Amino acid sequence: MLHALIHLPYCYDYLLNQIPIGLLIYTHIPTALVALLFGGFLFYRSRTLQSTTFFIVCGLFAVWCLLDISTWFAFLGSRHMMFTWSLLDLVGLGFFFFSYYFLYTFSTKRDLPLIQKIIGLLLLAPTAIWTFLGDNLSAYDANTCEAIERTKITNYPYIAEGLFLIAVVVFVIVQMRKLKNPTEKKETVLAGTGVFLFLLFFYSATLLVNFLVTDTALQYAYNYEIYGLFGMPILLVYLGRLILKYKAFNLRVFSAQLLVIATVVLLGSQFAFLTTKASILLNTGTLVLVAIVGVYLVKGVRREIEARKHIEVLAKQLEQSNASLGEANNKLKSLDKLKTEFLSLASHQLRSPLTAIKGYASMLDEGAFGKLNSEQDTGVKRIYSSAQGLVNLVEDLLNVSKIEQGGMKYEMMATDLAKTVIDLAAEMKIPAESKKLSLVVIVPKHETFMAIADPVKIQQVFLNLVDNSIKYTPSGSITIELKHVPGNKIAFSVSDTGMGLTPETKSTLFQKFARGEGAKVNTGGSGLGLYLVNEIVKAHKGQIDVFSEGLGKGTTFTVLLPAAGIKAENGYNQPV
Amino acid sequence: MDKRAQVTIILVVLAIFIVAGYRYKGYVLDGNYTVLANTVCDASEGHCFVSDCSPGESENCDQTPYKKVTIERKYAPECILNHTCESFYCGDIPTCSITYCSDETLDEGEICNDAKAPDATGVQ
Numbered sequence: 001m002l003h004a005l006i007h008l009p010y011c012y013d014y015l016l017n018q019i020p021i022g023l024l025i026y027t028h029i030p031t032a033l034v035a036l037l038f039g040g041f042l043f044y045r046s047r048t049l050q051s052t053t054f055f056i057v058c059g060l061f062a063v064w065c066l067l068d069i070s071t072w073f074a075f076l077g078s079r080h081m082m083f084t085w086s087l088l089d090l091v092g093l094g095f096f097f098f099s100y101y102f103l104y105t106f107s108t109k110r111d112l113p114l115i116q117k118i119i120g121l122l123l124l125a126p127t128a129i130w131t132f133l134g135d136n137l138s139a140y141d142a143n144t145c146e147a148i149e150r151t152k153i154t155n156y157p158y159i160a161e162g163l164f165l166i167a168v169v170v171f172v173i174v175q176m177r178k179l180k181n182p183t184e185k186k187e188t189v190l191a192g193t194g195v196f197l198f199l200l201f202f203y204s205a206t207l208l209v210n211f212l213v214t215d216t217a218l219q220y221a222y223n224y225e226i227y228g229l230f231g232m233p234i235l236l237v238y239l240g241r242l243i244l245k246y247k248a249f250n251l252r253v254f255s256a257q258l259l260v261i262a263t264v265v266l267l268g269s270q271f272a273f274l275t276t277k278a279s280i281l282l283n284t285g286t287l288v289l290v291a292i293v294g295v296y297l298v299k300g301v302r303r304e305i306e307a308r309k310h311i312e313v314l315a316k317q318l319e320q321s322n323a324s325l326g327e328a329n330n331k332l333k334s335l336d337k338l339k340t341e342f343l344s345l346a347s348h349q350l351r352s353p354l355t356a357i358k359g360y361a362s363m364l365d366e367g368a369f370g371k372l373n374s375e376q377d378t379g380v381k382r383i384y385s386s387a388q389g390l391v392n393l394v395e396d397l398l399n400v401s402k403i404e405q406g407g408m409k410y411e412m413m414a415t416d417l418a419k420t421v422i423d424l425a426a427e428m429k430i431p432a433e434s435k436k437l438s439l440v441v442i443v444p445k446h447e448t449f450m451a452i453a454d455p456v457k458i459q460q461v462f463l464n465l466v467d468n469s470i471k472y473t474p475s476g477s478i479t480i481e482l483k484h485v486p487g488n489k490i491a492f493s494v495s496d497t498g499m500g501l502t503p504e505t506k507s508t509l510f511q512k513f514a515r516g517e518g519a520k521v522n523t524g525g526s527g528l529g530l531y532l533v534n535e536i537v538k539a540h541k542g543q544i545d546v547f548s549e550g551l552g553k554g555t556t557f558t559v560l561l562p563a564a565g566i567k568a569e570n571g572y573n574q575p576v
Numbered sequence: 577m578d579k580r581a582q583v584t585i586i587l588v589v590l591a592i593f594i595v596a597g598y599r600y601k602g603y604v605l606d607g608n609y610t611v612l613a614n615t616v617c618d619a620s621e622g623h624c625f626v627s628d629c630s631p632g633e634s635e636n637c638d639q640t641p642y643k644k645v646t647i648e649r650k651y652a653p654e655c656i657l658n659h660t661c662e663s664f665y666c667g668d669i670p671t672c673s674i675t676y677c678s679d680e681t682l683d684e685g686e687i688c689n690d691a692k693a694p695d696a697t698g699v700q
Binding site: 008010011017049052053078080086087090091097098101105114134138139140143 | 578580581584585587588589591592594595596598599600602603604607608609610611612613614636646649656657658659660
């Protein structure tokens with residue numbers, strides 16, 4: 001294919017004697033391609049001033065590579081060769097200017113100041129004018145297939161390029177003093193070193209070639225030019241590190257893409273050296289395979305990164321929700337505290353008038369103010385029982401607020417639970433009988449049921465449970481049982497044949513103000529009784545369980561308390 | 577992106593394109609450049625150049641006599657560029673000149689084929 005393009009066979013033969021064509025392709029094309037892909041990728045993914053200036057650097061460098069290889073390929077025609085050769089200095093100076101421009105925008109995140117732009121453009125201007133006028137080349141040498149440069153004019157770009165190189169160094173030093181953030185400093189050093197090495201490689205090689213051509217007239221002096229191109233991969237490595245380590249240009253999927261592109265380009269560039277059909281075929285197969293696998297790899301990595309991004313967003317939302325929940329929780333706690341304080345205060349204020357009402361009602365009932373007729377007697381009794389209900393409610397409220405404020409006092413002592421139960425049974429016999437309920441009490445005679453407890457509070461627990469059973473059992477029986485259970489515990493249980501409970505009710509039964517199915521029957525309940533029972537039992541290191549097969553199938557409450565292992569003495573409670 | 581940055585970028589890129597376009601016209605379309613070439617020289621024409629080397633010592637020693645041609649590309653025949661002209665004379669070709677060997681025209685690594693440079697400047 002190449003042979004069909006040969007217009008000047010003499011130059012082709014000359015080139016073959018000078019340098020291997022494969023080496024020229026290998027040094028120019030992959031480097032230009034990688035630079036262009038890298039710059040294009042950055043520009044495509046991050047449309048910022050930094051990525052744009054870097055894309056221009058890469059673009060101009062790639063153009064320079066193509067122009068340069070075209071000057072080597074003079075066998076394609078001297079006209080094209082002269083054209084491409086004439087532009088080399090201008091394009092080269094262009095990417096020197098934009099390299100500095102890129103470094104400035106990358107480090108400062110701002111556009112280049114106007115004065116620096118003007119200086120940069122003024123440095124470019126002479127070369128642009130000389131190139132435009134065609135003054136930089138004097139002739140085409142058909143003997144060496146090279147252009148003859150006008151040394152005085154073509155020496156100027158070396159001065160300008162040198163100034164840009166110095167500007168890069170000065171800029172990095174100034175930024176090191178200005179920047180406070182260590183990460184920004186490191187980023188600037190990395191980018192600055194990359195840009196400096198890229199330009200230095202290029203500058204040194206072209207300067208060396210210029211010296212060899214003009215001062216020593218060395219044959220094939222231009223062969224040394226190819227080493228200047230190695231600066232670009234170095235710059236790309238530095239930028240790659242910036243992207244991977246510091247997430248420069250906000251890129252994440254970069255590493256996989258870079259790996260795939262680099263592999264494809266390297267494999268592709270092998271074609272410059274392959275000569276046998278078998279090796280070309282093998283390389284083509286590998287290239288296609290790598291490209292296909294690469295596409296899947298990049299897609300997979302991108303999907304994973306998107307998922308990770310999504311998780312990050314969710315985590316952030318969760319964090320925000322947690323913060324607002326915490327805030328709401330604190331507000332609720334303070335509101336709850338206020339409410340408890342209010343309840344405590346209100347209950348104390350209510351207790352005194354209620355005591356007076358109860359006292360006077362009792363006196364009226366006993367005839368202290370004269371004998372009452374039957375209607376008056378019924379009314380007074382109602383006043384008394386309503387006042388008693390209110391007293392109970394106030395007591396419950398006071399106990400709740402004491403528990404919540406941590407102010408509930410327990411006078412722990414060795415307590416004979418058997419005696420407590422028997423006394424309780426005697427007390428509850430009348431209310432049970434008044435509802436025509438049979439009250440069964442099972443307390444084994446020859447066993448002791450001693451526990452470390454506050455007898456008053458424990459009695460209140462038992463009383464509440466039995467009272468509840470009587471209230472919510474329309475007919476049938478109530479069984480109170482006291483027994484020992486494994487684990488050195490005493491079980492007090494109250495079983496009834498009453499209304500029973502649904503599973504939903506059971507789960508909320510011990511919460512404050514929770515009302516079971518009984519709410520329909522007993523509308524006067526506060527919903528605090530079982531809450532208090534549970535809290536008191538917990539304070540005794542005990543446990544309360546409730547069992548019901550369902551609505552209408554009765555309920556069993558069981559209180560487990562640790563046994564004290566002390567013998568009862570005449571059925572009295574003893575302080576500990 | 578900042579508008580002033582856009583203007584700078586467009587300005588530079590546009591300038592490069594304008595220069596490239598104008599050079600394309602000058603070099604590729606019009607062939608406005610000088611070609612320097614060596615072409616076969618018959619000793620009867622004048623003093624020819626030969627490379628100052630010994631075929632036994634140097635590998636690429638070609639001692640074919642030659643003369644130096646300077647010509648505008650647009651007027652140059654392809655054989656000049658390919659060094660395949662059997663004989664070449666400027667004739668009526670504008671801006672064409674042939675340089676023969678003389679003390680003034682001798683460069684490093686070459687001698688006149690008669691080993692003695694003539695007195696004339698050697699430019700036709």
